[in-house]
Amino acid sequence: MKTVLVTGANGQLGNSIRQRVVGYPGYAFLFTDVDTLDICDASAVHAYVKEKKVDYVLNCAAYTAVDKAEEDEALCLRINRDAVRNLGEAAHRVGARVIHVSTDYVFDGTNYLPYVETDVTCPASVYGRTKLAGEQALQEACPDAVIIRTAWLYSEYGNNFVKTMLRLGNEKDEIRVVFDQIGSPTYAGDLAVAILTILEKAEGGSFVPGIYHFSDEGVCSWYDFTVKILQLAGLKARVLPIETKDYPAKAARPHFSVLNKAKIKATYGLTVPHWEESLHACLKLSGNLSKQ
Numbered sequence: 685m686k687t688v689l690v691t692g693a694n695g696q697l698g699n700s701i702r703q704r705v706v707g708y709p710g711y712a713f714l715f716t717d718v719d720t721l722d723i724c725d726a727s728a729v730h731a732y733v734k735e736k737k738v739d740y741v742l743n744c745a746a747y748t749a750v751d752k753a754e755e756d757e758a759l760c761l762r763i764n765r766d767a768v769r770n771l772g773e774a775a776h777r778v779g780a781r782v783i784h785v786s787t788d789y790v791f792d793g794t795n796y797l798p799y800v801e802t803d804v805t806c807p808a809s810v811y812g813r814t815k816l817a818g819e820q821a822l823q824e825a826c827p828d829a830v831i832i833r834t835a836w837l838y839s840e841y842g843n844n845f846v847k848t849m850l851r852l853g854n855e856k857d858e859i860r861v862v863f864d865q866i867g868s869p870t871y872a873g874d875l876a877v878a879i880l881t882i883l884e885k886a887e888g889g890s891f892v893p894g895i896y897h898f899s900d901e902g903v904c905s906w907y908d909f910t911v912k913i914l915q916l917a918g919l920k921a922r923v924l925p926i927e928t929k930d931y932p933a934k935a936a937r938p939h940f941s942v943l944n945k946a947k948i949k950a951t952y953g954l955t956v957p958h959w960e961e962s963l964h965a966c967l968k969l970s971g972n973l974s975k976q
């Protein structure tokens with residue numbers, strides 16, 4: 685039986701993993717969040733990993749409030765960089781493996797082709813800079829970690845874009861949504877399956893460290909995404925496309941966030957669903973799918 689520490693387990697991804705572990709009986713999962721294991725506390729992290737004899741660390745913890753981060757850089761750095769280093773050092777010391785999650789925000793979004801792992805990073809926000817610093821800190825502390833950059837994450841849990849659009853679609857006749865930011869919506873359940881697949885492959889002797897990109901298949905704008913959410917939910921609000929400049933936010937968003945997934949698919953044999961298929965599944969699970 686292998687012991688798997690899941691940090692930040694009360695968030696979207698952590699809960700999505702928790703929901704799916706029944707299919708993985710060969711592992712003892714330890715689900716923790718800031719109240720049970722604050723990953724900023726280096727000595728607590730070292731003690732926990734040693735005492736529980738952790739074999740794998742799945743780091744789902746992060747500071748994810750992108751706009752708030754612009755005025756909260758110190759805390760954002762502590763969670764997204766320093767705490768990731770703590771996990772890497774603790775894992776490396778006992779020979780445990782780390783699977784860590786990062787973001788498309790490490791890029792500035794000026795590409796016109798899907799980003800590959802070797803593309804030059806150039807974060808345009810505090811959140812993006814701290815996540816990139818976390819990747820680097822982890823690679824120094826634990827060189828054989830797997831780092832998965834993902835984008836546009838949503839789920840049945842916590843606050844996310846899908847939930848916001850469902851609320852607005854119920855409250856308003858008209859919703860204005862940006863159409864000049866392009867990416868791939870990613871259901872946290874699909875990322876959870878990808879991470880659990882990597883865990884299984886690792887046990888089978890096929891753990892290949894490095895940086896990987898993962899999102900659901902397909903590409904759309906936030907506007908297109910909203911149209912689909914409302915259509916599947918049977919909500920009649922009109923969706924109007926607007927430009928990013930007409931929706932000012934504190935943190936800059938990449939205009940182009942599409943990630944090339946060829947490496948993770950080839951290395952770990954993943955089959956990735958299309959975002960529309962996964963959106964349908966998520967809305968159905970959360971009781972938001974229209975009956976018609």
Ligand SMILES: NC(=O)c1ccc[n+]([C@@H]2O[C@H](COP(=O)([O-])OP(=O)(O)OC[C@H]3O[C@@H](n4cnc5c(N)ncnc54)[C@H](OP(=O)(O)O)[C@@H]3O)[C@@H](O)[C@H]2O)c1
Pocket residue numbers: 691692693694695696697698716717718719721722723724743744745746747748763767785786787788815833834835836837838842
């Ligand atoms: N959401 C997206 O669109 C998106 C896109 C690309 C990449 N990502 C990345 O994907 C990963 C998962 O994101 P998510 O949406 O699941 O995040 P999330 O829902 O915000 O969950 C993060 C969890 O980490 C916890 N946490 C914060 N500080 C901690 C600490 N010091 N010790 C332990 N736990 C702590 C949070 O607790 P509190 O809520 O109490 O702070 C929360 O439960 C993150 O690495 C994120 O950067 C997300």
